[in-house]
Amino acid sequence: MKTNDLIFQTVTKTAVFIIIIYSLHLFFSGHYTPGGGFIGGLMTASAIVLLLLAFDIKTVVNSLNIDYIKMTATGLLIALLTGVGSFFFDVPFLTHTFSYVDLPVLGKTSLATAVLFDLGVYLVVIGVTMTIIQTIGETE
């Protein structure tokens, strides 16, 4: 019997955006308030999981055509390159720096290289979670 998930799917369509925005908030505010790459990544992944639950796996794969293994690799590469970057300034591996910059819209903002590292963590966590769930979900 085919069930009609209309309510679920409609709510999902709205909720996913809220979750993703919240996860981005967690990610960006990590340096000052609780949050960061790890929890942000998990939250984004859970948004996609919600999509998977509401729609079937093929729909999600078609609309979100992402290779999560490549995403994991990209994340690792970013994290690693953040560390390697410190060599160019003749400082030890993974030395971070930060400064305050006046941006046109946001005003005075602090920009830290640690965020780039956190971006790597964020991508890896999404990639890993989605790889595991999608791989297990696709087998039968």
Next chain:
Amino acid sequence: MTLLHLAILSPFLAAILVPFLYKLFRKVHTGWFVLVLPILLFIYFSQFVNRTMEGQPVISIANWIPSLGINFTVYIDGLGLLFALLITGIGALVILYSIYYLSKNKEQLHTFYVYLLLFMGAMLGVVLSDNIIVLYTFWEFTSLSSFLLIGYWYKREKSRNGAQKSMLITIFGGLLMLGGFIMLYIMTNSFSIREIIGQVPEMSQHDLFISALVLILFGAFTKSAQFPFYIWLPDAMEAPTPVSAYLHSATMVKAGIYLVARFSPVFSGTPEWFWIVSAFGIFTMFWGSFNAAKQTDLKGILAFSTVSQLGMIMSMLGVGSAAIALDSLDDNIFIVATLAAIFHLINHATFKGSLFMVVGIIDHETGTRDIRKLGGLMSLMPITFTISIIGAFSMAGLPPFNGFLSKEMFFTSMIRVLEMDVFNVETIGLLFPIFAWVGSIFTFIYSMILVFKTFTGKYQPEKLEKKPHEAPIGMLISPMILASLVIIFFFFPNILAYTIIEPAMASILPSLLADGGHFHVHISGWHGPTPELYMTIGVVLLGVLGYLTLTKWRSVYRIVPKKLTLNKGYDRALYCLDKSSLGITKFYMTGFIRDYLVYIFTFFIVILGTALIIKQGFSFSLEGTAPVGIYETVLAAVMIIGTITVLFSKSRLTAIIALGSVGYTLSLFFVLFRAPDLALTQLCVETVSVALFLLCFYHLPEFKKKEKKLRFRMTNLIISLGVGTIVTLIALSANSQRVTETIASYFIENSYKLAGGKNMVNVILVDFRGFDTLFEITVLGIASLGIYGMIRVNVKREEEG
């Protein structure tokens, strides 16, 4: 690196060339190329005779590992030179013999000569090294190369068994000997034998002295086939006959004799040395000759006779060591024992080498070595017969052969044991001459069996595989040379006495010589009507009687059942070792992970518990602990209920959900203890893992899905309670005795100042300790790839299948 070093290493270098020579000159027997080397070496080493006669040893040092005091020091004195001449001289004769013995078309000649050269070089190294580590290196080389030579016909099972047995026994002894050498080094701080001898007075009081003595004797006894380690030698007779002649009569088995003689200056004078060496020697002498008389295989007779003769030499060395303890006496009568030992060593090499070659000829020409099939070969093989009669009569100790002289001296030294008044010899010393005498009677009997059962009696051509005829002249040259030496040494023993024996004695008994002096040895064939002479006459009479009535008393050998022989014991021991190690491994390697976990946790409890008790590490104080509030109490109670539910739940689903509740309570704890990042993460991770658990649960195979309660096991309960207690105790103790301040204040102060962040946890994760995070995300990546790989690869396999 001097010419001397090159001379010792030259067999190794030549061994590299042999395979090329074999491949390039297929028409020439490879042995001819090899033959040149020992002859050259023999001539080279003969030059040193003059030096050693004057008591001037030759020393030459090449650095090997100077920082450890291990150098290739060549030291040529009388004893070393004697052995070097034996090794090269008999080596040349054996190679000459092997050229005619081994067919160049049927045999793998290159491997044979490579092994033989390796052995020759190793033996030269053993006898000419002054450094005990170098000596040990060469010593193991002899074990190894003799293993290869015994197993030369590796397609025969008996060869392989014999090789394995000799390997196990000699390596066993060799390793114990290494232990003895290391003890010597600990006592004297030197690896050089000369320096060790120089420090004898101080070290003889050391605690390790006796242990070193015993361990070194283990090495010597296993190599020289003394009781009860002789069992490998009869089995080593599966080797080609030239190998038996060379290794198992003239050289390798004498390495142990050499070792005892070489270390005599260190250990002799102690009662332990005297008793072990002479008692084992004399018993081996008796036991070997007793067993030789029952063999039916010619090589078997010779093997046991070698064991017996080696025991005889060993016992004489032991008795000779008493000379040191008695050096207060003016006419030191025990020197004669050392003299006899060296003299018999040379004699044995000559007559036993020739006898082995003769047996090889008989085997080669008739196709059998069984004395029950042989007989009446005297007229067919006259030269072989002559040689073997010379060798056998010399072995039996009859004039006019050199064995007579050394046997007489043997009796002399054994009788003189009776006059000894040290080491409590008075009481049981009488056994020495008795064993010697009875052993000699058996020696006489088996020597007669060897000659007369083979060459006289009825000729039985129907039992022989080939039609026997005299051997080619090339095969006879070597035994002829050795047999003529047997006679020459009887009539002119003093050419040996002055040149070789005196310097060799000087190196065995250095402390008896005044500076610059040397022994004056004079051996004569006739020394008047002494007790020794009557003993020899008795040996001959009883021996003839014993030989003639052989069939009547042979049943003596059946008294000891076959099961109780040492060989059976060895086989049994090997079998039991195999069985029991398999049994032990099977006992604890059950293949069940739960058993291994029991081992791991038991060790965990035992080791940590003992450490806590021994170090009295437990302490408990409530100082600095926070007050317990109502929230903590409630949460802890929830957590405990959850845990107990996991343990006692009947269905797996309950357990999974209870586990989830424990996880969520933990995240509440994080909230309570003000760790928001941890709480968030714990919440998400717990959700994901519970989902995965449910997935696993859903996919459990149907037929095993009988839901049943966890089975109760007492051991498991005890172990889990033990682990819990230990961990709790350690946590309490660790919390109660903080040694240093935490470094947390640094992070509090600097997280904003240095890293520009206010979330300290995140700053630590990405900045202060970013390196850890880098690899944690790597771990995650690996885990996801692993899951992906596992599932996808399985899918593929199913598709294929």
